[in-house]
């Protein structure tokens with residue numbers, strides 16, 4: 019805990035976005051997480067991403083469950099909407115919110131415990147529905163908030179601070195999402211904002227479910243030798259496969275890319291992301307290839323990061339269900355609720 | 370870039386912008402914290418150690434520290450450093466028992482100081498406790514030099530001067546008033562072990578234009594102010610023109626108002642922005658309804674029936690280029706401005722008619738002696754210069770610093786040591802961490818704006834010549850102003866080996882000072898930092914290679930508000946907040962004598 023809040027004073031030369039705001043205007047309250055927690059860096063990356071995307075704070079909804087990670091929404095964009103739900107239940111609450119108001123941009127921030135242990139059922143179904151949201155897992159391999167018990171993402175053999183190594187198979191959120199048909203799947207590291215910020219921007223703009231699994235070390239309970247989610251371990255076995263450059267619709271592509279490296283993906287809203295492939299042979303639009311690659315690298319002990327799979331073709335929840343373009347929240351009540359008589363008629367159709 | 374060498378005292382010293390900007394290196398943040406805690410006497414003594422005249426300087430210092438102050442870069446106005454110095458002086462208790470003590474016995478060396486201005490007085494202050502037999506020769510019948518003869522009493526009351534000069538003279542300095550030195554050669558024959566020349570830059574510049582010598586109503590600023598100070602002059606005409614727009618001009622125009630002038634115009638050759646006067650002196654004059662006319666270049670004095678009735682000016686127009694340089698201008702017309710008196714305040718020159726040219730002292734074309742900038746010694750061994758006499762007119766705080774340096778040289782010279790071989794500056798660093806989230810200093814940022822000095826009512830202040838205009842800060846103002854100080858001496862000290870590159874410090878820093886990145890040369894690095902790093906006068910603090918990735922931590926010192934949040938959010942203590950104390954050597958430190966004995970007044974070799 020910090021006793022003084024981050025002072026409001028800022029660098030006079032700070033850039034402003036299209037709304038005339040600086041990144042400082044997208045901050046939240048001062049973090050109460052442990053000093054050095056990876057989650058705070060993810061917060062900083064989120065701030066940078068929404069700032070750079072010129073997002074109007076009131077058009078953003080921040081959703082979370084329970085955990086240190088789930089406290090993150092308090093630490094960015096104070097002016098946005100927020101819902102801190104029950105442990106593992108953020109996906110359902112977000113589904114409800116999104117069903118009612120499809121105009122907002124949804125960021126869910128969850129933990130590996132919140133999403134892969136208690137909330138794994140919820141997580142899985144949000145993906146199946148292709149809920150239009152950016153789902154961030156701050157993945158540290160432990161339940162930080164409850165003092166560091168192994169979570170479902172802990173690797174076999176990973177050592178706790180005290181006691182026996184983990185023996186159970188980890189659930190890898192990336193492979194899980196891949197198998198369930200998620201349409202934007204990325205992994206990154208809290209200590210690599212250069213990679214993380216553009217990944218988050220792509221995820222926010224992607225239409226449908228986007229998962230960003232961020233290795234985010236728990237500096238207090240899981241940053242020791244023998245842990246596979248520590249800063250040192252992550253850096254040592256870090257493998258960039260596909261980085262992302264974000265291109266605003268009004269910009270032209272300026273950077274030069276080596277042959278076979280760049281792969282532009284046009285997003286629904288008109289934005290473009292350029293995938294920069296470090297491994298030229300990798301095809302991030304092929305689920306089968308992604309699976310194979312992930313397994314191989316995992317077996318080699320590497321942590322594969324970057325935009326690992328993307329599919330802009332699949333429809334998100336509202337489109338799949340043929341819902342009205344106007345958010346339900348904006349449809350007048352009498353239209354939304356046609357009354358008893360109409361309800362009877364509908365029911366009669368099924369008698 | 371190479372890892373920054375923070376063991377070099379200059380590195381952290383430079384971060385303390387005010388202290389670095391102060392010619393005498395006053396430890397400003399340290400004394401401001403003392404004031405914050407109500408330790409006014411301690412704050413006074415901290416000041417006195419370096420600047421010798423805190424009460425005087427707290428009123429009239431030229432304040433090179435304030436334009437340097439970091440706060441002025443973070444927002445627009447610097448901390449009111451000078452005003453706070455006055456708070457320390459005004460509220461101190463009796464500190465006489467904390468002053469340097471006269472020696473119980475002299476060391477057998479005799480030193481002559483010429484002039485009783487601040488430069489000589491500083492030399493006396495530093496040498497007398499070491500046992501030197503110090504004699505000051507002063508031409509006038511009063512001490513203080515220009516501080517007494519030229520700085521008007523409404524800015525600097527004589528009581529303040531007397532008190533602080535008294536502290537020095539009371540150590541047993543032999544003061545000879547009404548004793549102008551008319552020949553250096555003669556003085557040298559008296560076999561002093563060393564001579565210090567602190568005679569100032571006593572000649573006011575003249576304006577050689579037609580009509581200059583046809584009236585006794587045309588005065589030379591510094592001479593006229595001296596006559597006013599000694600009460601030889603107590604009136605002036607209704608309409609007064611002041612020629613020049615430096616600080617002397619400001620004192621002349623405000624003095625005129627107090628002697629009965631109704632319409633005072635300051636005539637400037639150039640536009641605003643090119644004035645020599647400090648902003649605050651201009652503000653104070655304009656508050657008193659002095660009019661400043663720009664782009665008027667004096668051409669001639671205008672007479673009617675042999676009586677001065679006005680002055681003719683050429684109206685000027687200037688081009689200012691992109692670098693802000695002004696050209697020589699061109700004349701676009703002429704104008705006569707009526708007046709009764711004219712005061713010329715266009716600068717001062719050095720003059721040494723009493724120094725023979727065959728004594729080994731060289732003079733340049735401006736009559737300035739050739740003096741070594743470190744040792745203050747002239748071409749003649751054993752003859753030292755300081756203050757305005759050395760390099761032309763500067764200000765009090767520079768004169769004090771020259772005095773300190775000359776005292777070191779004189780001491781070493783008299784002890785037969787090499788005067789070039791001086792003690793270097795030193796550096797102490799001490800962590801300020803008191804607990805998990807607790808620092809020894811008030812680290813939060815206070816967004817308050819600079820407090821304004823309360824002034825005596827505009828009607829009341831003109832009644833007498835000696836009504837001090839500035840009232841000093843109130844307790845409430847002091848409480849706010851001390852918190853504006855950013856504690857720049859509480860340094861961010863980095864240990865690369867501890868950093869795990871978690872980015873916590875980078876994310877928390879409110880002013881985006883910090884970056885972890887690949888190393889590069891300075892030009893390149895400056896383009897790759899968290900925020901624009903365009904102020905090249907401020908250093909980049911570059912770490913050794915970080916253990917995890919081999920990248921480096923880079924801190925742009927420019928806008929750091931020393932809030933300590935980086936250290937507070939660092940899980941490993943790689944950042945720490947450490948107080949830097951710059952150890953500035955004085956003559957007493959150079960002494961082969963036992964310093965505690967010197968302090969106790971028993972300094973004998």
Ligand SMILES: Cc1cc2nc3c(=O)[nH]c(=O)nc-3n(C[C@H](O)[C@H](O)[C@H](O)COP(=O)(O)OP(=O)(O)OC[C@H]3O[C@@H](n4cnc5c(N)ncnc54)[C@H](O)[C@@H]3O)c2cc1C
Nearest residue numbers: 484486487488508514515549550568569756757763764765
């Ligand atoms: C109008 C005016 C206003 C100023 N205001 C400020 C201000 O607000 N703040 C600031 O910091 N500075 C100010 N200054 C500048 C400042 O006063 C000088 O820089 C400073 O006083 C220089 O000190 P000094 O000891 O070198 O010389 P001086 O103060 O000039 O003292 C020299 C002394 O030597 C004596 N002397 C000269 N020749 C001989 C001789 N042959 N024998 C014996 N004695 C001799 C003189 O009588 C005098 O007493 C001002 C200057 C002027 C002219």
Ligand SMILES: Cc1ncc(C[n+]2csc(CCOP(=O)(O)OP(=O)(O)O)c2C)c(N)n1
Nearest residue numbers: 085086087105129130131132160161162163
């Ligand atoms: C229904 C319910 N069960 C258990 C808990 C206790 N609990 C709080 S946080 C947490 C684990 C959080 O782990 P994770 O999501 O990984 O977050 P982290 O703290 O590691 O960021 C648990 C089990 C709870 N709050 N509610």
Ligand code: SF4
Nearest residue numbers: 052055086162236237
């Ligand atoms: S316990 Fe772990 S996860 Fe929670 S705030 Fe501390 S470092 Fe972060």
Ligand code: SF4
Nearest residue numbers: 878929930932933935
């Ligand atoms: S003390 Fe640290 S956090 Fe505060 S402004 Fe300076 S570098 Fe930034």
Ligand code: SF4
Nearest residue numbers: 868869871872874939
């Ligand atoms: S907070 Fe400490 S450990 Fe983390 S990056 Fe900064 S200096 Fe390194």
Ligand SMILES: [Mg+2]
Nearest residue numbers: 129130158160
């Ligand atoms: Mg966790």
